[in-house]
Amino acid sequence: MPQLNASEYRIQAIDQSGKPIQRFITSTSIHAARAKAKSLTKAYGWSRISVRRKKAYSYRVLRGATPIDGIQSAYSREEVVAALEKLGFKVQNVHRYYDIRFSASPDEIVTFIGTSAKLLEQKLPYNEILHIMAGNVRDKNLKSALKGIIKDLKDGVDSRDAFLRQGKVLGYDTALMLGIASKSGDMKSIFESVARFVERQADFKKGLLSSMILPAVTMLALIGALAFYVLYLLPKMVELLTPVSGTMPPLTTFTLEVSEILKDNLWFIVLGIGAALGAFYAWLLSANGRVVFDRIIVRVPYLGRILRNTSVELFCRVLGIMYATGENIDAIQHASESSRNRFLEKQIKNVAVPTMLKYGTEFWKSLEMANFFPEMVISRFRTAAETGSVKSTAVQLADYYEMENRYAMKNLVNVIEVGVSLVIMVSMVFLTLLSSETASVKIEQKRDQQQQTTVEPDSVIYITKEK
Secondary structure (H helix, E strand, O other), rough: OOOOOOEEEEEEEOOOOEEEEEEEEOOOOOOHHHHHHHHHHHHHEEEEEEEOOEEEEEEEEEEEOOEEEEEEEEOEEEEEHHHHHOOOOOOEEEOOOOOOOOOOHHHHHHHHHHHHHHHHHHOOOOHHHHHHHHHHHHHHHHHHHHHHHHHHOOOOOOOOHHHOOOOOHOHHHHHHHHHHHHOOOOOHHHHHHHHHHHHHHHHHHHHHHHHHHHHHHHHHHHHHHHHHHHHHHHHHHHHHHHHHOOOHHHHHHHHHHHHHHHHOOOHHHHHHHHHHHHHHHHHHHOHHHHHHHHHHHHHOHHHHHHHHHHHHHHHHHHHHHHHHHHOOHHHHHHHHHHHHHHHHHHHHHHHHHHHHHHHOOOOOHHHHHHOOOHHHHHHHHHHHHOOHHHHHHHHHHHHHHHHHHHHHHHEEEEEHHHHHHHHHHHHHHHHHHHHHHHHHHHHHHHHHHHHHHHHHHHHHHHHHHHH
């Protein structure tokens, strides 16, 4: 099964007899490739080892007076130049080629897949459908990807590989399922299922963003207002009141102390928060960190249940699309990758699938050993294994969890809005109390001064009369 964003690496070393050797591996990162190279070094006793990634180079050569442009993959620029000169070309330039492409709009992808399904229902040849869609889609990235697929198919590239080459634009999961659909006998139903899958993913992202944008903006504005009042406005007001004020009230005193601490250590606090966020992000990008995070996040009350149900929905949706293709182990593994939960993916690949292959464990039992799926999912797949309806059961479970998550997301938005309202209310109460204390200090001092000015002259007159 192809790896997501995997690259080819060349390992060069010297063996124990002093002969140069080289090996070729695929890996998702240079760090993983170096780790594999180190393990090979220890196993075979190699020395002077080097690891290089295969890169793309763009070139321009001359055949007579005709310029020819192209792209070639190699481990160095010198290899490309040598290969072109060996073929008799006059090399003008060779540069690194960076495949900078952006993903297409989910709405455009859904429209492309849904329209293709309708055209397939009308018995149009798939090559003709690709030409029609390439000429009518509005997204430039999708248009370029479709033209690339058409060119690869003309050159004899396998349809699955042709779609996978456009994984950056279509999405790896979508490209793989479309490639499999193009080789199956039921393209229409698979295309409709893929369109539903892409639309569901886009809806989940939009729902999550829409539920978080307003609270995030509100909280930032609230933090900014509190910081302005505590760090700037309150110290200025107290500075004006200090010559005529006595003891400050407790809340004002506490706030001033906090303000001084924040001012004196502002850069340390900012750097500390930045370092903590950077360390957390780096940990999250690591393989083990992401697995641990995904295992913990699904245990968070309410939000964790939504995230787990979403992962289960995506797993079942992809499984329902790919299960009947004859590569059921690959279908299960890819469904785990599409779940967007690295803990589930690890459990499927390291626990469920090995037990199925090594011990012949039933599918539902292996899912139970993954320690992720709800009891209802295990029960439904147990029944499906007895009746032979795993594919339809997976689709039904995906539809059920889709409906449940729609209601859960609405409730989550309401809960977030209530939480933000409570935070705003508490902040306003705090600012009101603080302002009231400051105002009361000023008023009390004025009254004391007025009393002193009225009492002292009388006392002076009274003493004079006594004398």
